[in-house]
Amino acid sequence: MAREIYQAITDGILVGGVYALMAVGLTLIFGVLDIINIAQGVMVILGAYLSYELAARLHIDLFVGLLVTVPAMFVIGVVIQWAFIRPLRGRERVSMTLLVSYAVALIIEGILYESFGANTRVLSAWYVTSSVHVFGFYLPYIYLFGFALAVVLVVALYLLLYRTRFGRSVRATMQDETAARLVGIDTNRVAALTFGIGVAVTAAGGMVYGATSGGFNPNSGYDLISRLLAIIILGGLGSIGGALAASVFMLTLEALVDIWQPQWAIVVFYAALVLVLLIRPAGFFGAARGRTA
């Protein structure tokens, strides 16, 4: 039994890294723009397809391919924000973004179906099926690399937010958009770039998800979105590090429950969310004080 528990904890940490890669973009976008991006799951799948195209057609390594897919997804994100999100104004803006992002998800899904069909695709590389033997456990390289990538991205986003001029603009916009405008910050530009960055980092999540999920098709994103939303709430809305911590916590919890009752694993996943909302509404790393506008 002890071995099973250790294995579950290991699985939870490793799979949690994958989910963190998919969730950090979502929490960043919500933090800055107040947007519940329902399209995040489909964005993950879009990232997976971009990696697939580079690997299948140009034989570019999955991780090297991120040098292409991340900028490409950044551009896609900026365009989506400019075309669909930015025009939304008024008191109903937040709720309207739910509908708009859902529409964006449907559009992207439709394009993917037209382009790739419904057949399952898988991302392949030597490190996807290979593993290293450590303390009696086989740790797959893809999960190790994915976890490392998650940590790197979290640190990079942290540095971007707290060590750069652009980051100060972002944080100012987060705290009070009106005041930020008054001091000369181009909040429209900040919003577009932040949305672009949020979508860009999702390219990494898509690549690792595509390599670890057993296969994906244009519809696969819908299974992800509710989990990703739960993770960013648990981590604290807008908290980049919180997304990583919550991913590891939730997936470890799920893996542990899976030992005894797999059918309850998902229930426990969401029960944990409800419990946290009751005890600590701001999540693990969320602060109680909020912005004023």
Added chain:
Amino acid sequence: MRPHPPWRSRRALVLGTAVLSVGALAACSSSGSSSTSTTTSSSASSSPSSSNPITIGASLSLTGDFSTDGINYERGYELWASDVNAHGGLLGRQVVLKILNDNSSPTQVDTNYQTLFASDHVDLAFGPFSSLLTTPASSVAARYGYAFVEGAGGAPTVFQSPANLADHNVFDVSLPIADEMVPFVNWIASLPASQRPKTAAYPMADDPFATPPVQLAQQMLQKLGVKTVYSKIFPEEAADYKAPADQVAASGAQIVVLGSTDVPTVSAFMQAFEQQHYTPKLFIAAAGPDQGSAFISAVGKGNAVGMMVPNGWYPAYANSASQAMVQAYVAKYGGNASGVSSDIAEAYSVGQVMAQAVTATGGTDNAKIITYLRSGVTLTSVQGPVKFDSLGENGLAAAFVSQWQNGGNAFNQVLPVGQAGSVAIIATKPAWSS
């Protein structure tokens, strides 16, 4: 680390509500079925007219979890319709298919068939894909008096549904799924005790299609003395299979009987097994390996070798109509014979059986068709003979087990041993070859 950007807790609650709503919607779309009732009734009968086409309605999963199978079914239905129309149609009338997309949702499939019956007034109905969707769909068909000929609703829940028990309108042309692992178990039983595997694992998706055959196999193998070292049901909507797959690998089971519904589930287990340096001696999955090129492209030819799947049909099936259908499919859609999914044959068989019923009854009166199909008559299909019992199960359906062989280039019938068309089974799955 510095304090994180501040947030309002109210936003967390709003978003929490959104998460739970999305989760609830997802749960509804994957497991529930609408209980909408209507008092509208239709006799679902029409008089033949040689000038009007025969319209056949169906709801298929062209998107969503079952989209790979749903699109194959669409191709199977269309291939049958084009063949029929090329030969003058049914009773001299051209066949027109009206196919709606249910997005793999049991709720949407209910709505779609109501649309087809109440608004479109289709002459005949073909079934959707999967037992999960056939159960609610067949209830709608019963309400409107339609004969519901289908090829992918073989779970006990379909035949035992209140609507079918009352109206007996469901007719499944394929193999009833509960028994589909029996040839595999019989083969294990035929092995000398010294060669018989000693342990088995049974991971199952929570799906009416996936669990019954695996649970029956487990009962039978246990009686043979094969020890169960893992038996758990995991949620069908699980987003990650690493944890259960790693548990199976840790069990070291010699046999893995996987209750799967699609290619990604099988692929995820195979990938996790390879990562854990674990190769079961025998690996059979309820669904997935039968998906032809879709399966091979997901797992690779080398890894596919030795993978088994129960089936009522396989591309090399020695049946002239089947061979003609395979050739027609390859000519129309490309690829090769071994890449033709069994979905195609199942869908095509639905059309064949309905065509024979229409011809025999001289029209599209669904009441007459139901009576005819329940009469015990033996019909033909590309999957072999069809004869329905009182609940609409095909009592003549043959149970095969097929296996990927020859470097992943051939999908052969291997069980039952000695049956016409069976080739030698690969009794020990080769190591993973990625």
